[in-house]
Amino acid sequence: MATCLADAFFDDVARATVEVLEHLGCEVAFPEDQTCCGQPAFNSGDWPAARRVGRHCLKVFARADPVVVPSGSCARMVGHGALLLFEGERDLPAVAALAGRTWELADYIVRGLGVARWPGRLAARLAFHRSCHSRGTQFGQSALALLRSIEGAEVVELGEAEQCCGFGGTFSVGFPHVSRAMGDLKIDRVLEAAPDALVSADSSCLMHMAGLAEKEKRPLRTMHLAQVLRDALRGKAHA
Amino acid sequence: MSHPPSGDLPQDPRRERIDQFAAGQSESRRSAVRLGSKAGHDKRTETLARDYADPDGLRALAGAIKQHTLDHLDEYLERAEERLRAHGAVVHFATDAEQARAIVLDILQRREARKVVKAKSMATEEVELGPFLEGKGIECLETDLGEFIVQIDADHPSHIVKPIIHKNRREIARSFETHNLGAYDDTPEVITRRARVFLRRKYLEADAAITGANFISAESGRLVLVTNEGNSRFCLAATSCHVALVGIEKLVPRDRDLGVFLNLLARSATGQSLSVYTELLTGPRASSQPDGPEEMHVIFLDNGRSEILGGDCREILRCIRCGACLNVCPVYRQASGHAYRGVYSGPVGAVLTPLLAGGKPDAFLGFADLPRASSLCGACNEVCPVDIPIPDLLLRLRDRGKRAGASSPALAPPTMKRFAQLASRPWAWRRALATGRLLGLVPAPLRPRALRLWGQNHALPPWRGGAFRKWMAARAQPPKAEAGAKA
Amino acid sequence: MSDDARAQIFARVRGALARLPGKQPLPDYAADVALSRGAAEVKSPSQAVARLRERMEGARGRAFTDGRSLGAWLIERGANRGYVDPTLLPAMRSALGGFADRLTLETELDRARIDDYQFGITRAAGAIAETGSLILDDATTSRRLAALAPWIHVAVLTPTQIHPHLVAALAALNDDPCIIFCTGPSKTADVEGILIEGVHGPGEQVALILPQL
Numbered sequence: 001m002a003t004c005l006a007d008a009f010f011d012d013v014a015r016a017t018v019e020v021l022e023h024l025g026c027e028v029a030f031p032e033d034q035t036c037c038g039q040p041a042f043n044s045g046d047w048p049a050a051r052r053v054g055r056h057c058l059k060v061f062a063r064a065d066p067v068v069v070p071s072g073s074c075a076r077m078v079g080h081g082a083l084l085l086f087e088g089e090r091d092l093p094a095v096a097a098l099a100g101r102t103w104e105l106a107d108y109i110v111r112g113l114g115v116a117r118w119p120g121r122l123a124a125r126l127a128f129h130r131s132c133h134s135r136g137t138q139f140g141q142s143a144l145a146l147l148r149s150i151e152g153a154e155v156v157e158l159g160e161a162e163q164c165c166g167f168g169g170t171f172s173v174g175f176p177h178v179s180r181a182m183g184d185l186k187i188d189r190v191l192e193a194a195p196d197a198l199v200s201a202d203s204s205c206l207m208h209m210a211g212l213a214e215k216e217k218r219p220l221r222t223m224h225l226a227q228v229l230r231d232a233l234r235g236k237a238h239a
Numbered sequence: 240m241s242h243p244p245s246g247d248l249p250q251d252p253r254r255e256r257i258d259q260f261a262a263g264q265s266e267s268r269r270s271a272v273r274l275g276s277k278a279g280h281d282k283r284t285e286t287l288a289r290d291y292a293d294p295d296g297l298r299a300l301a302g303a304i305k306q307h308t309l310d311h312l313d314e315y316l317e318r319a320e321e322r323l324r325a326h327g328a329v330v331h332f333a334t335d336a337e338q339a340r341a342i343v344l345d346i347l348q349r350r351e352a353r354k355v356v357k358a359k360s361m362a363t364e365e366v367e368l369g370p371f372l373e374g375k376g377i378e379c380l381e382t383d384l385g386e387f388i389v390q391i392d393a394d395h396p397s398h399i400v401k402p403i404i405h406k407n408r409r410e411i412a413r414s415f416e417t418h419n420l421g422a423y424d425d426t427p428e429v430i431t432r433r434a435r436v437f438l439r440r441k442y443l444e445a446d447a448a449i450t451g452a453n454f455i456s457a458e459s460g461r462l463v464l465v466t467n468e469g470n471s472r473f474c475l476a477a478t479s480c481h482v483a484l485v486g487i488e489k490l491v492p493r494d495r496d497l498g499v500f501l502n503l504l505a506r507s508a509t510g511q512s513l514s515v516y517t518e519l520l521t522g523p524r525a526s527s528q529p530d531g532p533e534e535m536h537v538i539f540l541d542n543g544r545s546e547i548l549g550g551d552c553r554e555i556l557r558c559i560r561c562g563a564c565l566n567v568c569p570v571y572r573q574a575s576g577h578a579y580r581g582v583y584s585g586p587v588g589a590v591l592t593p594l595l596a597g598g599k600p601d602a603f604l605g606f607a608d609l610p611r612a613s614s615l616c617g618a619c620n621e622v623c624p625v626d627i628p629i630p631d632l633l634l635r636l637r638d639r640g641k642r643a644g645a646s647s648p649a650l651a652p653p654t655m656k657r658f659a660q661l662a663s664r665p666w667a668w669r670r671a672l673a674t675g676r677l678l679g680l681v682p683a684p685l686r687p688r689a690l691r692l693w694g695q696n697h698a699l700p701p702w703r704g705g706a707f708r709k710w711m712a713a714r715a716q717p718p719k720a721e722a723g724a725k726a
Numbered sequence: 727m728s729d730d731a732r733a734q735i736f737a738r739v740r741g742a743l744a745r746l747p748g749k750q751p752l753p754d755y756a757a758d759v760a761l762s763r764g765a766a767e768v769k770s771p772s773q774a775v776a777r778l779r780e781r782m783e784g785a786r787g788r789a790f791t792d793g794r795s796l797g798a799w800l801i802e803r804g805a806n807r808g809y810v811d812p813t814l815l816p817a818m819r820s821a822l823g824g825f826a827d828r829l830t831l832e833t834e835l836d837r838a839r840i841d842d843y844q845f846g847i848t849r850a851a852g853a854i855a856e857t858g859s860l861i862l863d864d865a866t867t868s869r870r871l872a873a874l875a876p877w878i879h880v881a882v883l884t885p886t887q888i889h890p891h892l893v894a895a896l897a898a899l900n901d902d903p904c905i906i907f908c909t910g911p912s913k914t915a916d917v918e919g920i921l922i923e924g925v926h927g928p929g930e931q932v933a934l935i936l937p938q939l
Binding site: 002004006007008009010011014015018030032033034035036038040041042043044045046047048049050052053055056081084132133135136160162163164166167168169171172173174175176177178179180181182185207208210211212214215 | 261262567569574614616637662665695697699704708
């Protein structure tokens with residue numbers, strides 16, 4: 001599952017994901033009929049609309065196992081949000097089944113494939129932003145484990161790490177002032193840590209923070225975890 | 240750290256109220272709330288890690304005990320009632336706010352009480368008891384320092400545990416001067432000392448005391464009052480009648496379960512291992528004790544709780560009012576408690592306020608924006624001592640709000656119907672990806688509203704619709720094709 | 727009026743619960759899951775005294791293990807006049823030794839002169855080592871106001887009255903209508919988060935632990 005954001009803006013993240021999985025020996029298929037996991041409609045409370053999109057998702061990935069997605073937020077939607085969305089519906093069993101075979105990328109690598117050390121090398125100072133949607137899952141730990149294992153990589157802590165970046169999908173549009181204030185605080189903490197790049201396993205958070213920073217003319221370099229892993233494979237000297 | 244003036248963003252009648260409130264807030268107030276909240280959160284984290292190897296396990300246990308109690312509430316309520324009566328307390332039931340007020344008034348009038356002192360109680364604020372009694376000629380004085388300051392200022396509390404987190408010492412000193420509590424002096428010690436002297440006289444002159452309760456143990460009927468200032472102790476040492484207003488959801492099964500809850504409550508609220516005073520009350524004073532109430536009344540309050548009990552958001556009734564969710568919430572930190580327009584603010588308020596209002600027809604819709612004021616980050620659930628799945632409840636309330644608002648589009652967010660159409664028709668989706676590249680050429684006012692709003696604060700990333708698909712398709716071709724070429 | 731309300735509330739509650747898809751059973755758990763780190767180490771009265779003292783001081787209370795030290799401290803603070811539970815008077819005179827004559831110990835509490843009492847000395851019903859708390863109740867506290875109104879409250883107890891931890895104290899609760907766990911002096915942080923002690927209650931919470939009473 002490439003995610004709608006990668007489809008529209010972050011094709012390099014999707015490419016890096018494919019390359020990373022192929023390096024691990026996976027055969028990667030991309031069902032072309034895929035669109036979106038339905039989260040925007042779900043979060044905004046239009047559950048009938050969200051179910052329509054969710055049903056399309058069920059069709060597209062009906063025979064896919066496993067489904068790997070480079071986004072904690074989409075993985076959580078398929079793995080948890082959809083179960084609320086389809087409570088009491090006929091297709092709940094199919095939804096639950098899809099939930100059971102869908103993996104967030106880092107989690108798949110570490111816990112699905114048992115990879116403890118990421119090969120290659122990347123000499124860089126990296127700060128990791130664990131997206132809020134990974135709360136209650138192992139996604140964050142898996143991503144951190146991979147990053148820390150990269151030769152040459154130094155992973156630095158972010159202050160107030162538990163605070164949300166302020167994206168929240170429709171929240172950033174409906175609550176622009178608060179969303180921006182939250183993002184600005186997050187960028188402050190990142191700049192204090194002075195990494196070469198801010199890494200996350202979620203393009204949505206990165207898009208929000210990078211977008212704010214660029215508009216405010218503050219220097220912020222962002223990378224998706226998949227891109228870091230791919231670059232390490234290519235043995236880059238610096239991120 | 241620079242934050243743009245709120246005047247930047249255009250006035251849009253469809254802009255969310257909480258966002259507007261936050262934008263209009265003074266920087267000093269925002270700062271006071273943010274730093275006060277952060278300090279509370281940090282202390283909580285530190286204390287729990289210091290004292291427990293598995294704080295999350297303890298939270299899950301507390302949540303399960305509370306959920307069990309709620310799921311068997313009729314049994315526990317009956318047991319608590321029986322025990323309280325056996326110990327000499329008078330037990331009443333109030334279906335709603337109006338009834339609660341009437342019962343309190345009746346008790347006070349029978350005792351010819353003209354002056355009442357009140358300890359902090361969210362339930363009494365919920366039913367607006369103070370103003371009601373004042374209207375009936377009964378002085379009803381708040382004794383919790385923060386609530387006292389709010390009362391003399393005719394202000395509203397902005398936090399469940401720290402009611403004046405939004406005020407600074409200068410504002411308080413000016414207030415004291417205005418209300419004849421002494422010439423301007425903003426030293427915190429002086430402020431506190433003046434309140435002590437003033438309230439002491441009031442306790443000793445009062446005829447009755449009103450409190451809430453943090454817990455009631457059904458096994459023994461014991462009310463548990465948790466405070467730091469000693470105001471509820473003074474209320475109950477100096478007056479001869481005690482009235483406790485308690486929500487029916489405050490029950491816990493047994494005295495031993497208090498071990499779990501008391502250990503979690505103060506740590507979650509302020510990082511203390513126990514608050515200064517934990518009072519365990521089963522009835523009026525002992526016959527050998529000269530001080531204290533000779534009459535104790537416990538009023539069990541419904542006011543919408545039984546309705547919530549059978550619904551899909553019932554986990555919110557587990558709440559023990561610790562305020563930890565407020566302290567960690569990034570939206571609360573930006574907006575402050577007043578933004579939530581109710582007695583309960585922050586994440587718990589965003590769920591409870593619309594639910595408690597739900598009894599009245601349009602009232603729910605009037606608060607339907609509260610559950611939307613969240614990025615669903617989940618930090619609230621992570622700190623909740625009774626493990627309430629707040630983000631899930633917010634989502635359910637958004638669904639409910641959307642359905643309720645079908646008749647009033649102005650109150651509900653725009654429909655996602657078009658998005659759903661696009662996302663369930665692959666050919667339409669792919670076409671949108673291909674043509675979206677033209678979006679950059681369309682003049683701003685004509686782009687969809689969401690994109691415009693986004694573009695005000697963010698630089699838009701370059702449109703790459705279709706690029707990945709082309710790349711994947713090219714790889715499936717024989718080697719002479721442009722594998723990996725950019726779209 | 728209240729009877730109809732009661733019937734209505736119970737009917738609504740029962741109706742709501744009947745709609746539930748499933749009910750949470752009462753978790754079966756060992757009470758010691760609520761013990762904080764190190765709480766279980768306290769096994770003897772002398773360990774309890776040491777832990778109580780350490781935790782009381784952590785909560786900014788004070789503990790004395792002999793009356794003379796308490797007496798000296800009161801005098802040094804300028805607290806010469808106070809109330810003492812009449813049943814404690816002989817024991818206090820004995821414990822305070824020479825300091826007893828330098829203090830005015832009244833055995834009646836007059837509400838009209840409440841601020842004349844610079845200290846109040848009453849019995850504790852117990853204590854909790856883990857939290858540094860004193861336990862007061864109606865049966866053993868001669869006057870609720872004496873333990874509350876004066877700036878200094880001294881609770882008198884013996885080592886065997888100290889529970890090792892909160893869980894043990896809860897297990898030992900009796901039928902007393904008003905049991906209070908006091909952990910340090912009264913305080914507030916309502917004004918800008920700054921901690922101030924001695925709000926409505928005592929600004930000094932003191933324990934006097936005597937070998938016997």
